[in-house]
Amino acid sequence: MIDTIKDFIRNARPMYLVIGAALFIMLFTFSSVLGYIYVLSRQLPSVEQLKDFQYDRPTIIYDRNGDPISELGTERRYPISINEMPEYMWQSVIAVEDARFFDHGGVDMMGIMRAFVSNVKAGRVVEGGSTLTQQLVKIIYLTPEKKLKRKIKEAILAYRLDNFLDKEQILEMYLNQVYFGRGAYGVEAAAANYFGKKASELTLAEAAMIAGIPKAPGIYAPHINMDKAVSRRNHVLYRLFETGYITEDAYKDAADDKVKIIDKIKPKNSYAGYFTDMVVRFIRDEFKDEEPENRGYKVYTTLDLDLQKNAETAVKNNILRLSKELGYAGVITVFEENRGEGAEERRARLDEILKEERQYILSMGFQRALVTKVEKNQAEILLADRSKGILRLNDNKWAKPRGGSYSRLTDFATIIKKNSVIYVSVLNKDNGYYEIEADPDLESALISMEPDTGAILAVTGGFEYSKSMFNRAVQAKRQVGSLFKPIVYSAALENGYDVMTETYDAPVVKAMDEEGEYWKPENYSGRFYGLTTLKEALTQSRNVVTIKIAEKIGIGTILSYAKKFGMTEHLARDLSISIGSGSAPLIEMVSAFSVFPNLGYRVQPYYVTKIEDGRGNLLKEYKPSGKTDVIKPETAQIMIELMENVVEQGTGKRARILHRPTGGKTGTTNDFKDAWFVGYLPNVVSGVWVGFDDFKVIGHSMAGASAALPAWVDYMNTSLRKFPYAVFPVSENVMYYKVDSGTHKITDSYATDFTFEPYDVTE
Incomplete structure (x- = not known):
């Protein structure tokens, strides 16, 4: 018996050793995992900072009427509370993404096991186990990399967050943070981007479609693939029915709803690019904030968006007109033949060259073309769509070579050759007739402001902001002439x-x-x-x-x-x-001329009236600067009359078309490198500058009256309805005396050839 027990113990020892070793390894592994998790947890950020979480949201700039001018930032997001969206919006997200959201503690072990089984059965990943809470912490804190370490961090943070915030807070943060495609972050931005409405106005079908997007925005966003978006939406609706959030009838009705999305998102910066830059720089300086674009500021300005559109249109039209008066600026490039290149390779290379993606070029109706044949009176072209066209000399007489002695184009060979790549616009699509065009290299700027307050009403710093962001209205110092x-x-x-x-x-x-130079x-x-x-x-x-x-x-x-x-x-x-x-920026000269309608005083130009944070709290408010006396009121009144005479009889005659009290002055430099006009009505002062960035001569006789004044007149003529009729102020110390037109002396009442002239009679 004793021998039997001894044999059993002797034979069992290896088994115990194996079991003991296994238990030790398991305990060591478990301890190591716990230790690893503990170390990772110590490295993670605190979730307490989410108690007062500040979303990245676009800074929005508004004009004086409260209309949005520009929306800044990398993310289009408009945070709202969960109470500002319909229940079926958040229910749709829960139903399709995390049905047990209100039951788990941030990490759903049942969901993980279910996803594991489904994925094993399918032989591929068909279901994820991440909860909404896990997705939220991944968006806020972590990278999208698919590694075990990241998943552990995600689980730890999700557990902590679930214990720190209530479910409604977590859900609200998720719905404001997640990406819904088409540049939209959060349901409010998604509702605006896809349906042109607020989240509170969404139908059940629309809300379900939005809820289906985050799984794969590149696939399920309706502007990319409406069929897949509808299929995904119907899956969301079924999950809503399956989880008890909606009835079967509601499910069927919503599934039959033919939703329509808006064609395109309104451009974030379609106007006022130069002004937007001015405002961003102002905020940076004011708050020492290097990235104000994503702070959610609400910036209210003095700009009038209608006047801004008028200003940009006037400048562009004037530059296009002047560019044609100056002659053809030149071809874009020449399509060189490559030896040994196959037909397919050549076609692909040509297609790439003929593509034009710059929106401002397309908006002018220009397109690229390849010149295939050139004769004196005609040229043949090939368009990007492989259609052919004809340039006729009589349609393109303006396109003379720049700097030449010809006043009109007489031979196409003087400006283009075979394989030239050029811009053209359609004259007659049916007949295939086109006009040669050019991207203007001449530049211009315009500023308009209220003289009595200094409030800037419109500003454009160049022909096209996307072409050149240099703001010639405030940054360029040009000779004033x-x-x-x-x-x-x-x-x-x-x-x-x-x-x-x-x-x-x-x-x-x-x-x-002293060296004998004379002027x-x-x-x-x-x-x-x-x-x-x-x-x-x-x-x-x-x-x-x-x-x-x-x-x-x-x-x-x-x-x-x-x-x-x-x-x-x-x-x-x-x-x-x-x-x-001397030289000065346009903004200084416009401000200087405000002295006259102000009857002698000047105020500093300004353009921001107040700044609020994303919640509408006032951060800072701005008022017009104090008045600085520059000249006597009597002097200002006399100067107004003198400059009215410039408009009536002098170089500013073109401005008479306004039929309003108007004063102003042209400016031309001796070498025709700069052309100006600054003019004013009693309630507005505006200025225009024209010239080349590289200080080239604009052209012979391109004076302020012919180069700058037309843009000023165009802008003012389209903007007059914004400025009520008014007369210039007067001083009681200015008297009008009869002046003999021959002697230029004050005369008695018997003179027959005379004018009445203003005199300062201040004692």
């Missing part, structure tokens, strides 16, 4: 001159330096006019008279007035500044 003259004449009126003071318009030579200024016409009144000199923009006036009152006085008018750039201490050799 004759636009500076009203500053000189304002100074003259306050330093001994009146409107009838005469100056002799005759050749003058000024020494420029011999001329008038724009190249002629001299003898005795000229101050009024006539400004009306006709006479250079020589202006220089002599500046010399008499002193260059120091001129510089002092320039500073008071708001010019911040350094101006050389020589007489050339009197006719505009």
Whole structure:
């Protein structure tokens, strides 16, 4: 018996050793896993920060009427509470994504086992085991990588979150955070993007379609594949019925609902790109925030979106017109033949070249074409769709070579050749006739503002924002030319001159330096006019008279007035500044001209009125700056009349079409590199600049009157309804006297040839 027991023990020892070793390994593994989980848990962020979670949401910029101008940020998201959406919205998500959401503790072990069995049976992944809580922490905290370590982190965080927030809070966060395709994050953005409505307005069928998207936005988003989106929606509806959220009748009715999505999302920045940049820079400076685009700020501005559209249209139309007056800017490229290249390869390469994806080019009706044959009076082209077209000389006379001696195109061979790639627009689709076009290289800027408040109403800094983001309205410092003259004449009126003071318009030579260099200024016409009144000199923009006036009152006085008018750039201490050799951005010149309708004072331009956070709390409010006196009211009134005369009889005649009290001044540099017009009504002052970025000559005789003024008139003419009829203010110390037209002296009542002129009678 004893021997038997000994034999049993001796034989059983290896088995116990195996069992013991197995138990040890299991215990060690379990301890290691627990230790690993513990270490991972210590590395994870605290879920307590989600108590007051701040969503990334777009900063929205509004115009003065509360209409949205631009929506910034990388994610289109409009967070709402769960109470602001229909019940069947969140029920749809729960039914299809996590039916046991209200029963599990953040991690659903039953769901994991069910998914495991389903996937094993299918031999592939057909079902996921992640809860909504796990999906939420993955979106907020983790990467989408499919690794065990990430899944463990996800489970730990989900468990913690479920114990920290209630289910409604978790569900609300998920519904505001998850991606629904087409750039939409959260159900409110999805409702807007797909159906053009708020989440609270969604039908059951629409809500179910949205709920089905997050599983695979690239497959189930309705704008990508409506059939698959409907199939997925019907699955969601069935799950709603299956889980008891809706009745069978409701399920069937919703499944039969033929939902329609909106064609396209409204562009986030279709207008006011330059202005949007100005606002973003302002917020960065104001709050020391380098990424304000995703902070959800609500920024209210002085801009008027209707006026902004008018401004952009006026600038574009003017540049397109001027570009054709200047002649053809040149081909896009030349399609080079590659030796040894097969027909298929050549076709693919050509197709790539003929593609045009820049929206602003397409919006102008331009498309690319390959020139296949060139003759003197005709050229043949090939379009991207493989159709053919014809360019006729008579339809393209404007396209003369730039800088040439020809006033019109006489031979196609002077501008294009075979294999040139060009822009064209349709003239007659049926006959296949096209007109040659060019992407303009000339640039322009426009600013419009309220003179009495400084509120910017419209601003465009170039022909097209997507082509060049450089804001020429505020960043470009260009030579102002004759636009500076009203500053000189304002100074003259306050330093001994009146409107009838005469100056002799005759050749003058000024020494420029000690090395014998001389300056011999001329008038724009190249002629001299003898005795000229101050009024006539400004009306006709006479250079020589202006220089002599500046010399008499002193260059120091001129510089002092320039500073008071708001010019911040350094101006050389020589007489050339009197006719505009100095430089300034357009915004400064528009602000300077606001002094006149303001009857002598200036306010700083501004464009932001208030900023709120995403919840509507006021962060900061902005008011117009205080008034700075620049010139006497009497001087301002006289200058208004002088510049009204510029419009009535001088270089600004084109503005008479407005039939409103209007004053203004053209500006042209001697070498035709810059063209300006700044003009004002009693309640608005606007300015236009035209030129090349590389300071090329615009063109012979391209003065402010012909290059800049047309855009100003176009903008103002389309915008007049925004500005009620008004008259300029007056000063009680300005009196009108009868002036003899021959002697330019105040005369008695018996004179027959006379005018009434304004005089400052301040004692």
